Amino acid sequence: MNNFFDKLLLGTLKDGWTIEKIQENMAAQEKFSMMYTNLEGEDQLLIFMPMEKETWYFIMAIPDSIIKGQVQDIIMLYLLFWVLSVAVIVLAVAMIIREERLMARTERKHQKEISEALELAKQGNRAKTTFLNNMSHDIRTPMNAIMGYTSLAITHIDKGEQVKEYLEKIYQSSAHLLSLINDVLDMSRIESGKLEIEEKPESLPDILHTLRDMMQADIHTKQLDFYIDIMEVTDEDIFCDKLRLNQVLINIVSNAIKYNRPGGSISICVVQKGAPKDGYGTYDFRIKDTGIGISREYLHEIFEPFSRERNSTISGIQGTGLGMAITKNIVDAMGGTIRVSSEEGKGSEFIVTLKFRLQKEHKEIAVIEKLQGLRGLVVDDDINACQSVSHMLRQIGMLSEWTRFGKEAVIRTKEALELGNPFYVYIIDWLMPDMNGIEVARRIRMEVGDDAPIIILTAYDWADIEKEAREAGVNDFVSKPLFFSDLQGTLSKLCEEETETTPGPREEAVLDFHGSRILLVEDNLWNQEVAQEILENLKLTVETVSNGQEAVTAVETAEAGWYDLVFMDVQMPVMNGYDAAKAIRALTDPAKAKVPIVAMTADAFEEDRQKALQSGMNDHISKPLDMEALIKVLRKYIENEKG
Ligand code: ADP
Numbered sequence: 001m002n003n004f005f006d007k008l009l010l011g012t013l014k015d016g017w018t019i020e021k022i023q024e025n026m027a028a029q030e031k032f033s034m035m036y037t038n039l040e041g042e043d044q045l046l047i048f049m050p051m052e053k054e055t056w057y058f059i060m061a062i063p064d065s066i067i068k069g070q071v072q073d074i075i076m077l078y079l080l081f082w083v084l085s086v087a088v089i090v091l092a093v094a095m096i097i098r099e100e101r102l103m104a105r106t107e108r109k110h111q112k113e114i115s116e117a118l119e120l121a122k123q124g125n126r127a128k129t130t131f132l133n134n135m136s137h138d139i140r141t142p143m144n145a146i147m148g149y150t151s152l153a154i155t156h157i158d159k160g161e162q163v164k165e166y167l168e169k170i171y172q173s174s175a176h177l178l179s180l181i182n183d184v185l186d187m188s189r190i191e192s193g194k195l196e197i198e199e200k201p202e203s204l205p206d207i208l209h210t211l212r213d214m215m216q217a218d219i220h221t222k223q224l225d226f227y228i229d230i231m232e233v234t235d236e237d238i239f240c241d242k243l244r245l246n247q248v249l250i251n252i253v254s255n256a257i258k259y260n261r262p263g264g265s266i267s268i269c270v271v272q273k274g275a276p277k278d279g280y281g282t283y284d285f286r287i288k289d290t291g292i293g294i295s296r297e298y299l300h301e302i303f304e305p306f307s308r309e310r311n312s313t314i315s316g317i318q319g320t321g322l323g324m325a326i327t328k329n330i331v332d333a334m335g336g337t338i339r340v341s342s343e344e345g346k347g348s349e350f351i352v353t354l355k356f357r358l359q360k361e362h363k364e365i366a367v368i369e370k371l372q373g374l375r376g377l378v379v380d381d382d383i384n385a386c387q388s389v390s391h392m393l394r395q396i397g398m399l400s401e402w403t404r405f406g407k408e409a410v411i412r413t414k415e416a417l418e419l420g421n422p423f424y425v426y427i428i429d430w431l432m433p434d435m436n437g438i439e440v441a442r443r444i445r446m447e448v449g450d451d452a453p454i455i456i457l458t459a460y461d462w463a464d465i466e467k468e469a470r471e472a473g474v475n476d477f478v479s480k481p482l483f484f485s486d487l488q489g490t491l492s493k494l495c496e497e498e499t500e501t502t503p504g505p506r507e508e509a510v511l512d513f514h515g516s517r518i519l520l521v522e523d524n525l526w527n528q529e530v531a532q533e534i535l536e537n538l539k540l541t542v543e544t545v546s547n548g549q550e551a552v553t554a555v556e557t558a559e560a561g562w563y564d565l566v567f568m569d570v571q572m573p574v575m576n577g578y579d580a581a582k583a584i585r586a587l588t589d590p591a592k593a594k595v596p597i598v599a600m601t602a603d604a605f606e607e608d609r610q611k612a613l614q615s616g617m618n619d620h621i622s623k624p625l626d627m628e629a630l631i632k633v634l635r636k637y638i639e640n641e642k643g
Pocket of ligand 1: 255256259289291292293294302307308309310318319320321322323324325348
């Protein structure tokens with residue numbers, strides 16, 4: 001131990017410590033520490049700790065530098081701890097604030113969603129109210145006329161002519177009412193996403209010729225000029241939903257007629273845009289009228305259901321405001337576009353652009369060798385027709401010229417003959433303001449003799465003018481709108497100098513179902529009477545029963561094949577039409593069980609049709625009876641049945 005104190009004395013005891021004080025503390029078994037500088041000048045902390053055995057002391061010398069280092073570490077740790085704690089607290093506070101903000105935002109979002117839903121519901125209600133108001137008004141107007149004229153007819157029942165007039169008005173109002181119902185059905189089908197586009201191989205010339213025929217009567221009544229021109233359509237055979245395409249075109253053209261003034265005009269132009277791509281061709285259908293036009297403000301709403309422009313309602317023109325909404329939806333479903341431009345008081349133009357898959361590979365146009373380099377003259381008061389027919393003649397290989405006047409055509413014919421450079425083909429419009437086409441043909445024929453083919457271009461029934469035209473020297477006719485294939489076919493035929501006579505208009509098959517028997521199942525006596533009358537007019541034998549149960553008994557007890565067709569109402573007392581159809585299909589005699597059954601019902605939705613088919617019926621037609629649909633069904637089942 002003395003050695004220890006000797007060693008201590010070699011260094012310096014600090015803070016007033018002496019060897020004696022240390023010894024005293026040790027004798028008192030104290031625990032203590034002191035600073036000390038050793039011989040090498042290093043500061044140390046000496047720690048004295050008594051051991052359990054009284055004579056032992058544990059003495060520890062820790063260099064001051066280590067202690068200071070550790071203290072710094074501890075301070076650092078301490079600081080770090082605080083910084084971290086503060087950071088954690090700040091973070092926690094930030095998170096709490098953020099959470100609160102989020103909650104507030106979510107709350108606001110919920111509030112917004114709730115008020116939006118509320119607004120939507122209100123809008124829905126408003127739309128429903130508008131719909132009901134519109135419907136109520138639109139149904140009431142023709143109903144009013146029907147009821148009013150019916151009572152007038154009853155009052156004047158003995159005045160035949162007057163009653164006939166009233167009945168015609170009743171018929172017109174009923175037709176309008178039916179078109180309103182059909183529009184609403186269509187709209188509901190569209191809104192429930194049930195609008196389906198069924199593509200089938202079709203021919204554009206057929207579609208446009210049918211459109212022209214359908215519109216002709218209304219155009220004539222309203223004294224309008226009507227033009228259809230085909231521009232650069234090289235692919236005529238396409239895949240499309242003819243019914244829907246017709247609906248689009250009819251809706252637009254009907255409006256062009258309806259919102260037009262006598263003496264005005266409507267022109268339809270079909271253009272194939274560019275060469276086909278990947279087997280598809282793009283077509284523009286442009287329908288232009290010189291009618292009352294549409295205001296700039298209303299143009300934005302024209303495709304909204306039930307919307308109508310003020311001036312069309314003021315003018316008392318009937319309509320539902322559904323046609324354009326339906327049209328737009330169909331065009332959308334066909335993957336096309338519809339644009340409209342208009343000027344109030346001047347007229348409107350609708351452009352529908354559609355893409356159709358082509359039936360064949362794009363075929364190169366064949367020139368007619370015999371006509372190569374020869375001159376042709378087109379005579380038509382419609383400048384578009386002149387240009388389009390001239391373009392076709394050039395494609396055939398001819399040199400084409402045109403004029404809008406019959407008299408000029410005659411003068412140019414004479415001139416050409418005098419100059420020794422005659423025209424070899426004439427294509428002349430039938431109806432021209434300055435001189436009728438047949439008269440032009442007669443005068444040209446007198447000049448050119450028998451050589452040059454003269455073809456009449458007509459939008460009307462050729463049969464009406466054929467005799468007169470042939471006497472005037474006309475060789476053949478082509479119907480408007482003129483498609484390339486028609487012109488090429490007619491010219492090739494004439495060039496081959498075939499002596500076949502020109503085919504007249506197609507004979508309509510005579511409608512005579514004589515010898516066929518129908519079972520008419522209908523509980524409403526009036527409807528039964530109407531249907532029976534219509535069917536008997538088609539020479540059918542009609543037996544009637546008043547409910548499904550009677551229908552099943554009738555089919556079961558009659559010999560197999562007795563009935564050619566059953567027309568089945570759906571909603572009937574005792575047994576409804578669906579159950580009756582199921583019961584007939586379940587009859588033990590298979591020949592009786594397979595009798596064709598067609599639903600004839602006022603339940604005209606697609607779901608009703610599906611329900612009828614599911615119950616085992618073959619088809620479905622809706623009431624009121626549409627003659628075309630009725631005849632289609634009769635032909636389908638009765639003629640097929642009889643093979
Ligand atoms: P509506 O049954 O009233 O004819 P549509 O949906 O077919 O309904 O048309 C909506 C409205 O657009 C019409 O009421 C009319 O105001 C306007 N409209 C449509 N086509 C024409 C047009 N060719 N010329 C002038 N206005 C038109």
